[in-house]
Amino acid sequence: MTATHAGLPGGVAISHLSVYDWPAADGACGGTPHMHLACSEAYVVTGGRGAVQTLTASGFEVTPLEAGTVAWFTPGTIHRLVNEGELRITVLMQNSGLPEAGDAVLTLPPEYLTDPETYARATVIPSDATEEERARVARARRDLAMEGFRALREAEGPQALSAFHQAAAALVRPRIAEWRERWRRGAEAASAATGAQLDALERGEYPHLADAVVRSERPAAHGRFGMCGRLDVYEN
Template identity: 80%
Template sequence: MVSSTESAGPPGAFTGLPGGVAVSHLSVYDWPAADGVCGGTPHMHLTCSEAYVVTAGRGAVQTLTTSGYEVTPLAPGTVAWFTPGTIHRLVNDADLRITVLMQNSGLPEAGDAVLTLPPKYLADPETYAAATVIPADAPVAEQERIARARRDLALEGYQVLRAEGPQALAEFHSAAAALVRPRLAEWRERWRRGAQAAASATGEQLDRLERGDVSHLAGAVVRAEQPSARGKFGMCGRLEVYPAG
């Protein structure tokens, strides 16, 4: 993902992506699951909204919230988004490709996504990590094996959540929050440098314009990035990953 972080520049400057968002390109997994559906790993974000801009193919996103289960079709031109607390599973019907926009750049990479693993795997960070982490230095075949295994494990928990209803969902919410609590201070700092800094920069620019001060316009910058890695095994599919900054 391209990450929006606080950058050097004139007063009031923020040179990351607009609004402190992140962007990545996603090719959704075409691996069939036990239920016959091809697609990604169901999971939930705790502080980040997420948006899909569908660029190719066809599929859907299954979502589970306290309002119930829904299926949203995805086709080229569709823009779909959802807020924190939405368990989501991408379904690939035909070469589904998506540009993903993520709120609070840096937080998803820092752990603001909890897979719907069965409860015993959510007991503590070490147990969760053992079931979910893909070593970056592992051979590609091994990375794929782990990604597929954790997808299938998350589907087990997801199917239970769908079947058992609100009480099971509430218990998952509590377990997910407890799992990430040790990382909240780190998340807050990432948010401060990213999304909060972006919003604060706009406020400062408005103040300057009100005073007739246009000095921040003289510090305008243009940036462009190419992916620093291609084919990374993400939760929902293979990713084109962009450098932070």
């Protein structure tokens, strides 16, 4: 019996994103700047127009987005989506959706990054709150993250960005075992399945072909308040 993987191809995950149209302090509308620590992420723009602002050790950049654009970035890229008109995106996420399941740290000012409890108080959206209250919290944390993002952009030298990296890594460290298990069930299992299939084919065997299946899925949730906008999310 060859190894199998039941999730989406390659252990990725997808969500549909309608980027927030809330104006921020700089006059631009859009989402919450944040960084992933262990996952790459890709945007497939399906409608509207806008941009993704990014900040790395190489500096600040702006990548225009319009229907048909595919843009992606690696861990350590601070990114902020800007909505210039009904921007809609299909997001491809590494490691079975880990970017929306914990692998993100918002660019809050340093005093909010001191420990997981302090960070959670500033970022968690109460699941039992009203729609209006969840929107208020999502917008407030976006605005707070914009303060930190602006400070990082304006800082001279690499010290501020390095300090943010250090604080972010410390915040997520207690969750690494949980992330590792998600990776093992997803990307590692998918890779192992391909290796087993290639080994079998090289021997002239093909038992996995008789086990072929077709799967489909509808969103498990609609309009969830995410970091960058309202999300339609899938379980895989």
